[in-house]
Amino acid sequence: MNENVAIIGLGLIGGSLALAIKRGGRNIHITGFDRSYATADEAYRRGIIDMIAPSAKAACEKADYIFFATPVNTTIALMEEALDWKLKENVILSDTGSTKNPIMQAAERLHEKGLTFIGGHPMAGSHKSGIAAAKGHLFENAYYVLTPSESASDELIDKLSNLLAPSKGKIVLLDAAEHDRMTAIVSHFPHIIASSLVGRLADQEKEQPFVKNLAAGGFRDLTRIASADPTMWRDITIQNREELLGQLDGWLHEMQSIRAMIVENDPERIYGFFSEAKEFRDRLPSTFQGAVQGALYMTFDLHIDIPDHPGVISEITKILADQQISITNIRIVETRTDVYGILVISFQTAEDRKSAREILAKTTDYSMHIL
Ligand SMILES: NC(=O)c1ccc[n+]([C@@H]2O[C@H](COP(=O)([O-])OP(=O)(O)OC[C@H]3O[C@@H](n4cnc5c(N)ncnc54)[C@H](O)[C@@H]3O)[C@@H](O)[C@H]2O)c1
Numbered sequence: 001m002n003e004n005v006a007i008i009g010l011g012l013i014g015g016s017l018a019l020a021i022k023r024g025g026r027n028i029h030i031t032g033f034d035r036s037y038a039t040a041d042e043a044y045r046r047g048i049i050d051m052i053a054p055s056a057k058a059a060c061e062k063a064d065y066i067f068f069a070t071p072v073n074t075t076i077a078l079m080e081e082a083l084d085w086k087l088k089e090n091v092i093l094s095d096t097g098s099t100k101n102p103i104m105q106a107a108e109r110l111h112e113k114g115l116t117f118i119g120g121h122p123m124a125g126s127h128k129s130g131i132a133a134a135k136g137h138l139f140e141n142a143y144y145v146l147t148p149s150e151s152a153s154d155e156l157i158d159k160l161s162n163l164l165a166p167s168k169g170k171i172v173l174l175d176a177a178e179h180d181r182m183t184a185i186v187s188h189f190p191h192i193i194a195s196s197l198v199g200r201l202a203d204q205e206k207e208q209p210f211v212k213n214l215a216a217g218g219f220r221d222l223t224r225i226a227s228a229d230p231t232m233w234r235d236i237t238i239q240n241r242e243e244l245l246g247q248l249d250g251w252l253h254e255m256q257s258i259r260a261m262i263v264e265n266d267p268e269r270i271y272g273f274f275s276e277a278k279e280f281r282d283r284l285p286s287t288f289q290g291a292v293q294g295a296l297y298m299t300f301d302l303h304i305d306i307p308d309h310p311g312v313i314s315e316i317t318k319i320l321a322d323q324q325i326s327i328t329n330i331r332i333v334e335t336r337t338d339v340y341g342i343l344v345i346s347f348q349t350a351e352d353r354k355s356a357r358e359i360l361a362k363t364t365d366y367s368m369h370i371l
């Protein structure tokens with residue numbers, strides 16, 4: 001028997017969710033709705049959804065599972081509209097929003113009507129938005145947070161977890177307030193810092209137009225997320241306002257202390273500041289074994305110092321191809337004429353990277369690093 005899933009909002013996350021759920025091989029029929037018809041049409045043409053609905057209401061009324069994958073303020077508006085929809089009695093409603101407190105408060109009115117809403121938030125994404133960026137493996141190995149209300153039974157939580165299982169996300173149950181406190185520091189506040197750093201550069205560029213040309217890897221890595229969708233981040237900032245204000249107060253305090261440290265100019269204290277941060281960062285799970293949680297997938301990177309002469313890349317790729325070691329990406333960073341460059345090769349698994357390193361150590365004299 002078919003199970004009907006409705007997904008409202010077919011962007012990066014809604015599209016990825018549809019692809020991920022379909023990977024399970026269960027008999028699942030996905031109806032999608034997006035306020036942009038062109039988006040829904042692309043999702044249909046790519047086989048991401050099975051049917052386009054004319055409205056969110058129409059998509060949801062036949063569904064066994066409903067996911068709102070819209071910006072979080074829109075999600076709350078849709079949840080309010082849903083109070084008047086004729087939904088199936090046993091439907092499970094969920095969302096993918098980056099905030100959970102206000103959404104779980106809005107869910108209380110659905111619960112009063114006897115409906116089950118279990119909040120959801122896959123902790124993976126990108127600065128890219130829209131259906132074009134959707135990938136079935138986006139949530140693999142990432143935590144997928146569920147925030148069930150007290151009224152949600154274990155049976156229904158398991159039912160939703162089973163539907164999400166093919167995404168290969170790691171399901172974790174959290175209370176909404178706990179979730180919003182944690183995501184403030186690991187996701188929402190860093191976003192504000194990234195956008196504000198870009199703002200600082202824009203200001204300085206007015207006086208020194210050349211400055212942007214000097215922005216290299218460091219600035220790029222720190223500010224990649226500032227290219228994300230402003231509507232999504234406006235809504236998150238509004239919904240997690242209290243936690244963000246708390247983070248800002250802590251940061252302002254921290255910046256005062258860093259300022260005092262720089263005024264004091266004590267080399268030992270300055271060293272201690274960087275060294276404590278390095279030690280903690282190096283122990284973070286995402287950098288464990290040099291695995292890089294990239295924009296869209298987990299990769300295992302090998303950095304190879306190479307001389308800048310023609311043929312080096314084909315020499316290395318040939319060695320790997322001869323050993324049937326497959327690579328997922330290859331790029332050169334920090335290379336200039338006559339200066340050593342760094343070739344970064346990405347592998348799908350730690351084992352592939354280890355084999356590559358071993359064979360390249362035997363056949364070349366390039367130095368290699370795992371960061
Ligand atoms: N981008 C990320 O990294 C990320 C990661 C995890 C969770 N999230 C959350 O998932 C949700 C979706 O984010 P996204 O990155 O997929 O955004 P997106 O911009 O890629 O997609 C959102 C889609 O919702 C559609 N939409 C907007 N209003 C609508 C409405 N009223 N009715 C129907 N469709 C509507 C848009 O047309 C768009 O296609 C957000 O709540 C976001 O906080 C995002």
Ligand SMILES: O=C(O)C(=O)C[C@]1(C(=O)O)C=C[C@@H](O)C=C1
Nearest residue numbers: 098123124125126127187225295
């Ligand atoms: O990788 C990115 O670009 C993201 O911003 C993804 C990211 C994050 O890590 O902060 C952004 C918002 C989400 O709610 C979850 C994940």
